[in-house]
Amino acid sequence: MQLTTLDIAIIGGYAVMIIALAQWVSREKAGHDKNTKDYFLASKALPWWAIGSSLIAANISAEQIIGMTGSGFAVGLGIASYEWLAAITLIVVGKYFLPIFLKNGIYTMPQYLERRYDHSVRMVMAVFWLGVYVLVNLTSILWLGALALNTVAGVDIAYGLIFLGLVATAYSLYGGLKAVALTDIVQVTLLVFGGLIVSWLALNQVSGGAGPVAGFAELMQRAPEKFDMILSPDNPNYALLPGLSVILGGMWVMHISYWGCNQYIIQRALAAKSVREAQKGIIMAAGLKLIMPIFVVLPGIAAFVLTPNLSAPDQAYPEMMKLVPAGIKGLVFAALVAAIVSSLGSMMNSISTIFTMDLYRHFKPNTNEHTLVKIGRLVALAAILLAMIVAKPLLSGFDQAFQFIQEFTGFFTPGIVVLFLLGLFWKHATAKGGLAAAIGSAVLSFAFKIWWPELPFMDRVGIVFLACLLLAIVISLLDREKGEARYADIKDIDFRTSAGFNAAAVATALVVMAFYAAWW
Numbered sequence: 001m002q003l004t005t006l007d008i009a010i011i012g013g014y015a016v017m018i019i020a021l022a023q024w025v026s027r028e029k030a031g032h033d034k035n036t037k038d039y040f041l042a043s044k045a046l047p048w049w050a051i052g053s054s055l056i057a058a059n060i061s062a063e064q065i066i067g068m069t070g071s072g073f074a075v076g077l078g079i080a081s082y083e084w085l086a087a088i089t090l091i092v093v094g095k096y097f098l099p100i101f102l103k104n105g106i107y108t109m110p111q112y113l114e115r116r117y118d119h120s121v122r123m124v125m126a127v128f129w130l131g132v133y134v135l136v137n138l139t140s141i142l143w144l145g146a147l148a149l150n151t152v153a154g155v156d157i158a159y160g161l162i163f164l165g166l167v168a169t170a171y172s173l174y175g176g177l178k179a180v181a182l183t184d185i186v187q188v189t190l191l192v193f194g195g196l197i198v199s200w201l202a203l204n205q206v207s208g209g210a211g212p213v214a215g216f217a218e219l220m221q222r223a224p225e226k227f228d229m230i231l232s233p234d235n236p237n238y239a240l241l242p243g244l245s246v247i248l249g250g251m252w253v254m255h256i257s258y259w260g261c262n263q264y265i266i267q268r269a270l271a272a273k274s275v276r277e278a279q280k281g282i283i284m285a286a287g288l289k290l291i292m293p294i295f296v297v298l299p300g301i302a303a304f305v306l307t308p309n310l311s312a313p314d315q316a317y318p319e320m321m322k323l324v325p326a327g328i329k330g331l332v333f334a335a336l337v338a339a340i341v342s343s344l345g346s347m348m349n350s351i352s353t354i355f356t357m358d359l360y361r362h363f364k365p366n367t368n369e370h371t372l373v374k375i376g377r378l379v380a381l382a383a384i385l386l387a388m389i390v391a392k393p394l395l396s397g398f399d400q401a402f403q404f405i406q407e408f409t410g411f412f413t414p415g416i417v418v419l420f421l422l423g424l425f426w427k428h429a430t431a432k433g434g435l436a437a438a439i440g441s442a443v444l445s446f447a448f449k450i451w452w453p454e455l456p457f458m459d460r461v462g463i464v465f466l467a468c469l470l471l472a473i474v475i476s477l478l479d480r481e482k483g484e485a486r487y488a489d490i491k492d493i494d495f496r497t498s499a500g501f502n503a504a505a506v507a508t509a510l511v512v513m514a515f516y517a518a519w520w
Helices: 005-025 036-044 048-059 062-074 077-104 109-116 119-153 157-172 177-206 212-222 250-260 263-270 275-291 298-306 313-321 328-363 369-395 401-410 413-425 431-451 457-480 499-518
Strands: none
Touching: 005 157, 005 177, 005 328, 036 177, 036 263, 036 328, 036 369, 048 177, 048 263, 048 275, 048 328, 062 077, 062 119, 062 298, 062 313, 062 328, 077 109, 077 250, 077 263, 077 275, 077 413, 077 499, 109 119, 109 263, 109 328, 109 413, 119 157, 119 263, 119 313, 119 328, 119 369, 119 401, 119 431, 157 177, 157 328, 157 369, 177 212, 177 263, 177 298, 177 313, 177 328, 212 298, 250 263, 250 413, 250 457, 263 275, 263 328, 275 499, 298 313, 313 328, 328 369, 401 457, 413 431, 413 457, 431 457
16 A cells, blocks of 8 residues: 555644644643653543543554454454453443542552552562563554554554654653643544544445445345354354353453553553543543444454455455545554554553652652653653664564464463452452462463463463462461451442443443344
8 A cells, every 4th residue: 555645744744743732731830840740640630531532542553453453354243342341341440440549549550559468569560560561562562563554554664663663752751641641532533533434435345335334234244254243162263252251251351451450551540630530531431442343343344345365364454444545544544653652652651650650769769759750751761762672573573473462461461350359359368369369370371371272362361360369369368367468448438430420331231232132
């Protein structure tokens, strides 16, 4: 796919605009110097619309857009379970997790773990998350983003790495979370607009010009096998979406870890004006999750009908972008860039927050606020530079880098969820029990991978979660006899939610149930 001069001008104009907007929203009142609350938590003043849009912008990147469209091509609508069940998970996190986190006034997830367990848990998890965020998450977002630009428009991968790293740095480094979150409403608007254009044109092409509604009906008629939400064991993609396990098993563990225990995601909710404001943002994000398959799954199914002989499923999105006319193509490409850059900016800020607030401030407790912000900026810059340097040698050898990353993080996900769930809601959980779950998760996952390789990834996550839960409970009960438990005090936490939140939660659940009922 070739970009015209007009397309390139639009992309360049978008980059300049988003950088300028980020600097403008990040400005402070005359005489006020940014402190850690300003830089890492956006002055704890984020409105609901910034929280909701930023949650989605941080979540959706190039690997989701291209990878999920490819999964739509190969698997079908079943892959939308990742989006629709995430909407339910967001409701749960908003009602039960956020009130506890915000009541504790924390900056980071490791900080909460210290308050609930002990200092050793905080240090272990802070170092662990820094390593994963820098060498796995940030690097993979950058690498897969550059690959996406190369696949969609032929941009040289080296230039793509440099371009994305520079834009992400220019737009997020000075203002921190405020720059990222307050501009993400623009990023998400562009992302939705670009996605709808591709879907509209793809469905219209399927219908022969009769419109997207007719195109959707045509898809269901010509490719009915792509509209199975629950795959049977004889389906060639069963290992990816193992039947009822999708709605009854390991996917919930993965979602709770990602949406409820992940600094990269939860940090924008920690920066809310209030619990109610954070919950309104959660509802917005859940609503966007419900419609996300329209532009990350349907184009893939349309590509299956229009061009069934693609060399690889991940060619589906670039193939559908060929339908977009010049000029508009620049906007759609800018939407792809927006998805990558917003994810990079969010990850850079989370890395700098954990390093500065959990590690640096521990070893330099008397450091002033100005210096801490400076350290945060330097760490964010160092992280993106390191990612730009190591991305190719670290990930270029993997044919399926995204799948490898999912598999790798899945080794630790069950234990992290146990650590948080017991810490949040079971007063007898101890540090030894929590760490045993975290370590046991990796050991058991590797063991299953070696000795039961045919077990679907999602089923393995569910089984390991249950084993780690039992392990943590047993060890905690043994520790409790020695008086080692640090109780979780949630007596004063108000879990009541507004009538609007409750109505939206019920509506979200009913919509998801209707989707599964329609395409069971």
